[in-house]
Amino acid sequence: MSILSSIMKKKKKQRKNDNYRQKQDPLKPEDLPILREYKENIRRIKEEFGDSADIVCRDFKVSIHKGALVYVDGLADNKVVSDFLLEPFMEKEIIPERIDIFQYVLDQAVALGSVESIADWNKVYDSLLSGNTIIFLDGCTKAISGETKGWEKRSISEPTTQLSIRGPKDSFTETLRTNTALIRRRIKSPNLWLESFKIGRVSQTDVGIMYIKGIANEKIVKEIKERLGRIDMDSIIGSGYIEQLIEDQTWTTFPTTYHTERPDVVTSQLLEGRVAIIVDGTPFVVTAPAIFIQFFQAPDDYYSRFDISTGIRILRILAFLIALMGPATYIAATTFHQEMIPTSMAIAIAAQRENVPFPAFVEALIMEVTFEILREAGLRLPRAVGQAVSIVGALVIGQAAVQAGFVSPIMVIVVSITAIANFSTPIFAMAIAARLLRFALMGLATILGFYGMMLGLIFITIHLCSLRSFGVPYMMPLAPFNINNQQDVFVRFPIWAFKKRPPFMSKGNIVRTGENQKPDPPKPNDIQETKGDK
Amino acid sequence: MEKAKINASQLFVLVVMFEMGSAILVGLGASAKQDAWIAILVGLAGGLVLFLVYYRLYMYYQDIPLTSYAQRITGKWVGRFIGLLYIIYFLYCAARVLRDFGELLTTTIYTGTPLIVINCLMIFTIIYGIHKGFEVIARVGQLFLMIIYFLAIVGFGLVIFSGLINLEHLRPILENGWKPVMSTVLGETLTFPFGEMVVFTMILPYINNPKKVKVVCLSAMVLSGINIALTAAINVSALGTDLFVRANFPLLSTISKIKLANFIERLDVLFMLYLMVGGFFKISLFFYAAVAGAADIFKFTNQAQLSFPLGTLVLFASVTIASNYAEHIKEGLSIVPIYLHYPFQVVIPVFLLIIAFFRNRKKNAEATSNPS
Numbered sequence: 026m027s028i029l030s031s032i033m034k035k036k037k038k039q040r041k042n043d044n045y046r047q048k049q050d051p052l053k054p055e056d057l058p059i060l061r062e063y064k065e066n067i068r069r070i071k072e073e074f075g076d077s078a079d080i081v082c083r084d085f086k087v088s089i090h091k092g093a094l095v096y097v098d099g100l101a102d103n104k105v106v107s108d109f110l111l112e113p114f115m116e117k118e119i120i121p122e123r124i125d126i127f128q129y130v131l132d133q134a135v136a137l138g139s140v141e142s143i144a145d146w147n148k149v150y151d152s153l154l155s156g157n158t159i160i161f162l163d164g165c166t167k168a169i170s171g172e173t174k175g176w177e178k179r180s181i182s183e184p185t186t187q188l189s190i191r192g193p194k195d196s197f198t199e200t201l202r203t204n205t206a207l208i209r210r211r212i213k214s215p216n217l218w219l220e221s222f223k224i225g226r227v228s229q230t231d232v233g234i235m236y237i238k239g240i241a242n243e244k245i246v247k248e249i250k251e252r253l254g255r256i257d258m259d260s261i262i263g264s265g266y267i268e269q270l271i272e273d274q275t276w277t278t279f280p281t282t283y284h285t286e287r288p289d290v291v292t293s294q295l296l297e298g299r300v301a302i303i304v305d306g307t308p309f310v311v312t313a314p315a316i317f318i319q320f321f322q323a324p325d326d327y328y329s330r331f332d333i334s335t336g337i338r339i340l341r342i343l344a345f346l347i348a349l350m351g352p353a354t355y356i357a358a359t360t361f362h363q364e365m366i367p368t369s370m371a372i373a374i375a376a377q378r379e380n381v382p383f384p385a386f387v388e389a390l391i392m393e394v395t396f397e398i399l400r401e402a403g404l405r406l407p408r409a410v411g412q413a414v415s416i417v418g419a420l421v422i423g424q425a426a427v428q429a430g431f432v433s434p435i436m437v438i439v440v441s442i443t444a445i446a447n448f449s450t451p452i453f454a455m456a457i458a459a460r461l462l463r464f465a466l467m468g469l470a471t472i473l474g475f476y477g478m479m480l481g482l483i484f485i486t487i488h489l490c491s492l493r494s495f496g497v498p499y500m501m502p503l504a505p506f507n508i509n510n511q512q513d514v515f516v517r518f519p520i521w522a523f524k525k526r527p528p529f530m531s532k533g534n535i536v537r538t539g540e541n542q543k544p545d546p547p548k549p550n551d552i553q554e555t556k557g558d559k
Numbered sequence: 560m561e562k563a564k565i566n567a568s569q570l571f572v573l574v575v576m577f578e579m580g581s582a583i584l585v586g587l588g589a590s591a592k593q594d595a596w597i598a599i600l601v602g603l604a605g606g607l608v609l610f611l612v613y614y615r616l617y618m619y620y621q622d623i624p625l626t627s628y629a630q631r632i633t634g635k636w637v638g639r640f641i642g643l644l645y646i647i648y649f650l651y652c653a654a655r656v657l658r659d660f661g662e663l664l665t666t667t668i669y670t671g672t673p674l675i676v677i678n679c680l681m682i683f684t685i686i687y688g689i690h691k692g693f694e695v696i697a698r699v700g701q702l703f704l705m706i707i708y709f710l711a712i713v714g715f716g717l718v719i720f721s722g723l724i725n726l727e728h729l730r731p732i733l734e735n736g737w738k739p740v741m742s743t744v745l746g747e748t749l750t751f752p753f754g755e756m757v758v759f760t761m762i763l764p765y766i767n768n769p770k771k772v773k774v775v776c777l778s779a780m781v782l783s784g785i786n787i788a789l790t791a792a793i794n795v796s797a798l799g800t801d802l803f804v805r806a807n808f809p810l811l812s813t814i815s816k817i818k819l820a821n822f823i824e825r826l827d828v829l830f831m832l833y834l835m836v837g838g839f840f841k842i843s844l845f846f847y848a849a850v851a852g853a854a855d856i857f858k859f860t861n862q863a864q865l866s867f868p869l870g871t872l873v874l875f876a877s878v879t880i881a882s883n884y885a886e887h888i889k890e891g892l893s894i895v896p897i898y899l900h901y902p903f904q905v906v907i908p909v910f911l912l913i914i915a916f917f918r919n920r921k922k923n924a925e926a927t928s929n930p931s
């Protein structure tokens with residue numbers, strides 16, 4: 026432990042030195058004033074961008090005043106530029122001579138929604154690279170930036186990883202603005218706040234955090250902002266980067282932040298007091314704080330009736346346990362605790378295993394590793410080849426291995442049940458934790474049977490109880506146990522019983538459902554006056 | 560002291576887990592034969608009185624553990640010596656329970672595995688838990704209590720539906736009068752498990768709501784006492800007096816008799832699950848008390864540092880305190896209660912309480928006389 030911490034300390038020191046060096050970042054252009062001569066400005070832009078082909082500069086004249094506009098082809102919408110910038114400029118026939126041309130253009134000539142005057146050079150780059158068009162006018166030390174964003178974006182489509190039966194079919198896209206709009210459309214309240222950051226020294230990625238003022242816990246919001254502000258990296262390519270940089274503990278297999286591509290899920294989480302972190306370029310929105318049981322709640326739980334969703338949720342937790350312990354139980358039972366298997370079944374297993382040359386652990390390991398390879402290959406392969414792989418896999422795993430006497434048929438059953446159970450966890454990040462820990466439990470079961478397995482489970486439980494997500498205990502509301510907050514754990518209560526928000530996330534504004542929401546229809550006789558059955 | 564706070568319900572869970580931990584597994588009160596359950600309930604009553612002694616001491620010094628207030632009561636050096644003795648006592652108890660636990664596994668299921676391997680893995684898990692802090696132990700307790708209770712109810716139902724219960728075995732009640740029962744109470748059930756509540760003198764300062772301590776602890780003790788007595792009664796009625804007295808682990812024998820629908824049988828794994836969880840908490844709490852006490856006396860700011868060396872100590876002590884199981888049991892039944900449990904659970908606390916009473920009375924008298 027102490028060796029590790031001393032290494033960490035050394036690294037910290039090194040990081041400080043790095044920070045010092047980073048202050049003179051060679052990639053960041055010097056902050057210069059904008060020149061009077063517009064041609065000089067254009068020349069400088071071209072120089073800075075190394076004459077890149079997608080930088081479009083066009084000179085124009087507004088009556089007698091000369092100027093030029095610059096935009097990045099592909100980021101700005103060509104049609105908007107020509108219709109709302111160039112056209113109005115060129116149509117202005119005569120304008121009074123003694124007039125502040127800059128103010129005139131800003132006020133009357135640019136027909137765009139969002140226009141801004143910029144005085145410093147860094148902002149010119151920022152604005153240009155986010156798809157805006159910059160207008161330089163001759164003799165002015167300021168520039169105008171008009172919003173002409175309009176790049177090609179993927180349209181909103183159905184979610185690909187988190188499907189639901191009754192829920193809405195839209196999902197997030199790679200564009201930050203589209204994503205915030207999807208959320209805002211669902212919560213029409215001015216209390217839904219969006220704060221934006223630019224993270225990534227080179228990439229300057231747009232990151233937005235959304236929360237509902239008055240519901241979200243101020244301290245958690247502040248903490249998230251602080252952790253985001255601390256990030257100092259060259260680029261943020263996906264929300265996974267952010268997730269790993271702000272989570273509470275790195276040394277864990279369990280996810281301590283939640284991610285989803287469904288706007289309805291984000292909406293419900295915002296209403297519980299969580300904070301959403303939206304990263305430009307990723308269709309997955311990260312929400313925090315996350316608790317363990319949340320990873321077993323699927324959107325369909327809330328769209329279907331409570332008894333059905335309760336049953337399905339318990340099934341899901343059971344499946345998680347099977348995915349975690351399936352092969353380990355098999356190994357422990359066959360190597361250490363044969364007496365626990367009913368006699369007829371024990372004989373059947375022994376007969377099947379007679380020709381298998383390996384001990385149960387090696388047998389299980391071979392099958393599990395084969396399956397993991399198949400799954401990984403299936404993910405990466407082009408779709409056209411994918412089918413071939415699944416056929417080969419089914420044959421190899423299912424039949425050939427058994428016929429060759431490599432593994433016993435019951436092992437195939439165990440592995441396939443485990444694999445299928447693993448897919449039933451709604452969130453991939455949690456499923457993959459079970460996948461990894463399964464191997465550790467298999468090892469423990471090989472060494473000491475059920476005793477080893479249970480020690481492993483106690484170990485995992487201690488670990489889970491020690492985790493926190495932004496200060497919220499991970500096993501909330503089970504440990505620490507909170508009797509008032511059990512409506513959404515193992516049993517999904519009827520929706521009218523969701524009276525309060527989880528108190529550990531939202532402070533103050535806690536009541537979410539009014540009194541007497543339980544359906545209380547009048548007696549049938551009052552509606553329909555029947556005179557007995559006919 | 561560690562900066563931890565636990566709430567009343569967590570304290571309740573810890574007391575229940577601690578009391579039931581190993582008491583349910585071993586044939587508690589077996590020397591009272593079919594009246595074991597009476598001996599347990601009488602022991603419970605005595606244990607409640609003992610707890611009130613610890614509670615009084617806690618009321619005098621709410622923010623500090625036993626090892627600190629022993630110094631306040633008897634002076635710096637005598638107090639430190641008493642504290643040191645308590646640390647050794649707690650470590651010894653932890654080692655004893657660990658030995659019990661290891662012996663159980665090596666004699667029943669893992670006959671070929673060395674004791675030290677079994678104990679080593681267990682103590683490693685416990686060290687990890689202590690390392691994570693006391694709050695984490697309390698949370699783990701909450702999670703496991705649910706599982707344990709669920710299993711207990713399932714097991715209870717299975718025992719009944721397998722038709723094992725024969726209430727005739729419980730009769731005649733008080734066959735030889737109160738004498739054997741009382742000697743069992745004094746020799747066994749009073750000190751183990753109820754007198755072991757002395758561990759909580761090290762833990763009570765963590766409670767965030769001191770007003771609830773009394774009710775919570777007493778009710779948890781009563782609940783666990785009733786559970787233990789019930790288990791003893793079930794064991795007697797399922798096995799018969801003779802087998803109950805002779806079995807090393809009566810509950811294991813009862814559970815292995817379960818047979819239902821030709822499929823549900825040999826549920827030893829249920830027993831083992833209970834054993835692991837109960838043993839874990841019992842050892843953890845003793846061990847935690849020792850770690851906290853050592854950190855308190857030797858002024859360690861980071862007490863997690865102590866968990867590893869002391870854990871190693873417990874591990875080796877557990878293997879070396881007795882050369883075989885018979886010796887271990889003999890020590891546990893005839894030596895430990897008289898020479899260890901009575902002094903540490905009864906004599907020293909009562910003695911501390913008497914001095915504390917007079918000291919505080921003097922202080923109170925001064926406090927009331929001064930203003931006037």
